Amino acid sequence: MQLTHHNPSTSLETWMSREALAEAMIPLIGHLYRNNNVVTSIHGRSLINKSTMNILKAHRFARRLSTEELRLEDTVPLLRILTDLDLGAAAIDIARLRLQFDLENEGRTLEEFVREELADIVGKGGRDERTSTDVVLYGFGRIGRLLARLLIEKAGGGHGLRLRAVVVRRGSDNDLAKRASLLRRDSVHGSFEGTIQVDEEAGTITANGVHIQVIYSDDPSTIDYTAYGISDALVVDNTGRWRDADGLSQHLRSAGVAKVLLTAPGKGSLKNIVHGINHGTITEADTIVTAASCTTNAIAPVLKALNDRFGVVHGHVETVHSFTNDQNLIDNFHRGDRRGRSAALNMVLTETGAAKAVAKALPELEGKLTGSSIRVPTPDVSIAILNLTLRYATTKDEVNAHLREMSLHSDLRKQIDYIDSPEVVSTDFVGSRRAGIVDGLATIADGTFLVLYVWYDNEFGYSCQVVRVMEEMAGVHPPAFPVKETTAAQVATAL
Incomplete structure (x- = not known):
């Protein structure tokens, strides 16, 4: 039997070359996100604000689809094309887009293929057709703080879901500093990715540029959110104190509130929504919805x-x-x-x-x-x-x-x-x-x-589901590409 010997120097050179390609992706990903409101991902794994190592890991994850990793030599040119096309707001899975090109390019160049697939948003210059929806987190415990992290992560150019305020009961004289510290540090989920500033006089927390008003109240029906410039807000109740329509409707009596989402199973006739299963049943008339457990x-x-x-x-x-x-x-x-x-x-x-x-x-x-x-x-x-x-x-x-x-x-x-x-x-x-x-x-x-x-x-997994329901209630999903689904059989054929 002949043994294959790997040259350590060659392996290291290959790794460093891949690192360099991953590093080259970071400014392209950032440009698309900040200038065009485009969120890029690899098979659902977001690339926004990710390190070189995380980008490499995301490419390796593609082995789940085939026996090979997603090649950075394939994705870097794709990202450069996306950047040059001056796109409008979208969510683009570059792994699935590249796979679709491999399946059906029909003699087209990669740029020709991408132009045709993304024709609806080419040249839109970051234009975002979505309306922005103000979000208030009522309660700032385990789920509330994770929702805050996710909403801050998705802030982008300020479109879609906009975290405007959190409502809590005052716990101490230095309550604001303590709330900010709990957002900054978490024993399970690690440190907040970014910077956090506290303005005691204004009663605000600013996280990665997102300005969050902290409101102290014991009564959900008496808050005037419009006094803080908040209107038609989606209130996410993380307290679990009220789980039926009567209790949760207290939020709707506050000025500036349009809809309510409960992060717990609801009682009575409230719709319990599991995103991916029955989110399509949410209508404009649904002012109170629950995200189940x-x-x-x-x-x-x-x-x-x-x-x-x-x-x-x-x-x-x-x-x-x-x-x-x-x-x-x-x-x-x-x-x-x-x-x-x-x-x-x-x-x-x-x-x-x-x-x-x-x-x-x-x-x-x-x-x-x-x-x-x-x-x-x-x-x-x-x-x-x-x-x-x-x-x-x-x-x-x-x-x-x-x-x-x-x-x-x-x-x-x-x-x-x-x-x-x-x-x-x-x-x-x-x-x-x-x-x-x-x-x-x-x-x-x-x-x-x-x-x-x-x-x-x-x-965290549950909080991601809650955000998906929030996006559904607010109608702020960006267009997603590629539109077509691929099957395992198609992937096998391509390989």
Whole structure:
């Protein structure tokens, strides 16, 4: 057998060459973002404000689609063409655009292909047809601060969702400084990417140029937002204090408020929206909407993918869930059963309404699912175990191939991720922007019996879903390119 020997010098030279190409992409990505309101990504992984290493990682991620990494030699020329075309506002997946070129260029040059594909926005000079929507975060806890980070990240040229204010109850004389510090530093999600300034006299926090008014109030119905220049705002209630239409409608009685979104499961007839599943049911007349729960968002897309292909007869959902702020650090009184016991020292068996809530997004699963939960001593990332009986028999390989395909080439690719590494653990999914990540190696299938394991960042992944619902309510989605979807079969043919 002949052994292949790699030259260390050549490997290092290749790496340095790739680093140089990735570095060359950064100013192009930044120019498109700031001058043209164009958000670039690689298979859904945003490239905005990313380091050289993160850009290289994003290119390597493309191996999920094929056996090869996405070549920087292919993406750098594409970015240069996009920059020269002086585009209008858009979201452009450069990996999918390049793949589409490889599939159907039909003798055209790359520039000719891109001009035709993006004809609607070529020469628009950064023009953004979207209206801007003022956003108020009512509550500034775990989800509220992550939403703030995401909205600041998406601020771009000031179009779309505009974070204008947060509303909290004053906690101390130095409340503003403490709020800013919690936004700046997070024990789970790390430091804020950028700079934060506090103006005590004006009562504001400025983060990466985004001016945020901090308003102190105990009553959501008495705030005059127009006094701060805020109008027709979308209020995102992160407190969970009110979960029905009567309670949440208090926000609508405040001057300057147009719509309300609850970051928790709603009660009564409120629409529980899981983006990717039933966001299309949101209408202009819906003034109060809920974004369901983190667990419902994690499992509903996977259940839809399974039900559409194999049929779900019935099942049980067991979540192993990180502890949350509503539990006690050490044993103390709590009105909920078992939740008064120390969250840091115990596994705590508790209830979850996620299984029943799935039916609000997927009516076809009404009455087919039960659920329970175990809170465990980890600060973030949970896992849902789906124990299902299917209508049609299948195999582990067939289920995994289907879910992998859905994670890459379907309308659910922003919600479902797939991984088959034998070494991953919960902390590997901190910061995941997908609602749920299927652990393919853990799948068990025997005829119509299926057990599936779905990881989810119950804080950050859920917050990404909330922002998607916000964009839907506000109607501020930029046009997305490429328009056409590709399938695994097409990719295989191209290779």
